[in-house]
Amino acid sequence: MSDVDLELRAIEPGDKVTGLSLGDPDFQPLKTFLQRDAKGYHAQNLAKTYAFFDENAKIVGYITLICAEITTERKEDLPAPDLTYNYKSYPAVKIARLAVDKRFRGNDLGKSLVHFALGMIKEAICPIVGCRFAVVDSKQKSIKFYEKCGFTLVDTVSNRDRPEPIMFLDLHKVP
Numbered sequence: 001m002s003d004v005d006l007e008l009r010a011i012e013p014g015d016k017v018t019g020l021s022l023g024d025p026d027f028q029p030l031k032t033f034l035q036r037d038a039k040g041y042h043a044q045n046l047a048k049t050y051a052f053f054d055e056n057a058k059i060v061g062y063i064t065l066i067c068a069e070i071t072t073e074r075k076e077d078l079p080a081p082d083l084t085y086n087y088k089s090y091p092a093v094k095i096a097r098l099a100v101d102k103r104f105r106g107n108d109l110g111k112s113l114v115h116f117a118l119g120m121i122k123e124a125i126c127p128i129v130g131c132r133f134a135v136v137d138s139k140q141k142s143i144k145f146y147e148k149c150g151f152t153l154v155d156t157v158s159n160r161d162r163p164e165p166i167m168f169l170d171l172h173k174v175p
Ligand SMILES: CC(C)(COP(=O)(O)OP(=O)(O)OC[C@H]1O[C@@H](n2cnc3c(N)ncnc32)[C@H](O)[C@@H]1OP(=O)(O)O)[C@@H](O)C(=O)NCCC(=O)NCCS
Pocket: 022, 027, 030, 097, 098, 099, 100, 101, 104, 105, 106, 107, 108, 109, 110, 111, 112, 136, 137, 138, 139, 141, 142, 144, 145, 148
């Protein structure tokens, strides 16, 4: 893995989007999305996808971003102490899809995709559009991964019990 040269960039119309190997059948929708929808949604500005490409231009990991909101009944559930805000929905960018080929896992590619996305959001979106959080509906198995990336679980019993609990990150805490 250390001698594999990878390129990280937005997907393009001519890119090959097949061959991602994710292992668990539960992850099939992530594979199907990349093969069937990612390019079209990217071109239509519905969901933007960025990917790691290997030396054969094959995708070995990707992340997809969309606009979103986090809605909370109680302000305390979304701890960001400096906020003075009178609405229940907070503007955010959502990580709608994230996957790394099983043969490439454990090499910081997932974390790099998240950091790449957070960097773009901070640099390109936050200065011109109200956007305070990054948010994700995490698979139960991926909660620890997102915690390592700086995300926090929304702290309610109902959220913790969801099959895909909501996690968020305060963009003001991203350097
Ligand atoms: C979740 C996923 C994207 C992680 O990708 P990855 O490239 O293997 O992760 P990284 O190597 O960047 O790991 C970053 C850190 O998280 C940890 N981590 C990664 N996956 C983890 C898991 N399932 N449980 C606990 N810790 C995990 C790593 O040990 C590493 O810790 P470190 O910084 O202390 O070394 C990948 O496992 C995947 O594609 N899973 C299937 C699809 C999926 O669950 N996507 C998320 C949808 S919400």
